[in-house]
Amino acid sequence: MRIVIIGGNGTIGKKVSAHFSKNNEVIIAARNDGDACVDISDSKSIEAMFDKIGNIDAIICIAGEAKWKSFDELTEDEYYIGLKSKLMGQVNLVRIGRKYLNPNGSITLTTGILADEPVVLTASAAMVNGAIHSFVKAVVLEIDNGARINVVSSGVVEDAYEKYQDYFPGHNPIPMHKVVNGYVKSVQGKINGEIIRIYD
Template sequence: MKILIIGGNGTIGKKVVSNFKNEDEVIIAGRTSGDVTVDISSSDSIKEMFEKTGKLDAIICIAGEAKWAKFNDLTEEDYYIGLKSKLMGQVNLVRIGQNYLNPKGSITLTTGVLATNPVVQTTSAAMVNGGIHSFVKAVVLEMENGIRVNVVSSDMVEDAYEKYKDVFPGHNPVPMNKVVNAYIKSVKGRVNGEVIQVSA
């Protein structure tokens, strides 16, 4: 398979790339580094990326940002960071990317535990994650050529535990192999329109 992994140089992305490259052709996309570069908040940048990659069998996105801050400190513009990047960025990857997928290809998006189990200062991020879950369930009703769309939603991963343990009190870190397996399930399996939850 020819697989594009957006965010392939990140904490989760590196482990996902390491798995798939054993059997498949992997193209890594990142904002500033990778085989190709992309700013997912820009439709033009997304189109340019796909023109460079050509036809694909699978697209995986493990990228996108949202502002973390206390609710009373968040401005309207702060919400637009997550709306433009993590939400519409991933929506546009589906909207544009479907045209570059071979029949029966797949698209895997990424959210996180905040959609269903938020912590403080995550109003914007939780909202965006929940929106992506609803989008995935709806968009599969209209996808053509056998294209599947899923989203991986993991609790805090073990490789980020030291950095985020104070933000996620009482959360059990998820082993990285379980996170990687969720992406394998989405790409290599037949699930469609699923929010693939990953917990410890």
Template sequence: MKIVLVGGHGTIGKKVAARLSEKAQVLVAGRQKGDVLVDISDSTSITKMFDEIGEVDAIVCTAGEAKWAPFDDLTEEDFYIGIKSKLMGQVNLVRLGQKNLKDGGSFTLTTGILADDPVLQTTSAAMVNGALHSFVLAAALELKKGHRINVVASGLVEDAYERYKDYFPGHNPIPMTKMANAYIRSVFGKGNGEIIRLYD
């Protein structure tokens, strides 16, 4: 089984890559390093990546960024960071990746708790996460060739707790093993159109 993991060098991506590698061949895609390079905010770069890697059994994304700042400080351009990267970047991985995904293959996207339980300074990120949840629910109804799509939405993970804990007062960190298993569930299970929530 061959899986492409976009964002495999990040905090979440590294643990997901290790876990998926126990069961499959994993191609790590990243902006600056990896088995293949890709910038998900650029659809041309996504197309080039798929042309390079050929057919795969699963496409997983743990990449994507959005601007964190007080609402009154966010400009229109700040909102477009999240729209172009985390939202349309993942939408385009699905839209453009269908031709490279084998029959019965799966897409797994990544959002987070902010879609349902936002905290201060996360208006843009929360907006993007919520949009991705709606996208997955709708796209699951129309994918062809037996393709499935799910999204993993985690709370603050253990490995990022010290860095972000002040933003999430009272939140319990999500164990990395539990988080990685959510991706295993999406890739190797049979669920479709699922929002796999890992909240405390």
């Protein structure tokens, strides 16, 4: 398969890219360093990326940002960071990317445990993750060409646990191989419109 992985150089992206690179052609897309350049908060940048790389069998997005800040301090503009990047960035990857997706291809988006189990400082991030879950369940009712769309939603991964453990008291770090398998399930399986939760 020919797979583009947006965010393929990140903490999770590196492991996912390494796995799929064993038997597939993997194109890593990132803001700064990768095989292709993309800023998912800009739909024109997404279009330019797909114009460059051409048709694809699978799209995986492990990118997007949202502001972590107390609810009392979050400004309207700071909410728009998550809405424009993680939410609309992934929506636009589906909206634009499906035109470049080969028949029976797949699109895999990424959220996280905050959609179901938010913690403090995550009013914006939790909202965005939940919206993506609803979007995926709705868009599969209309998408054509045999395309499948799923979302991988993970807890705090082992490789980032030390950095984030204070925000997630009592949460178990998720082994990286479990997270990678979530993406494998989405890309190589037949499921569609699913939220692949990896929380324990």
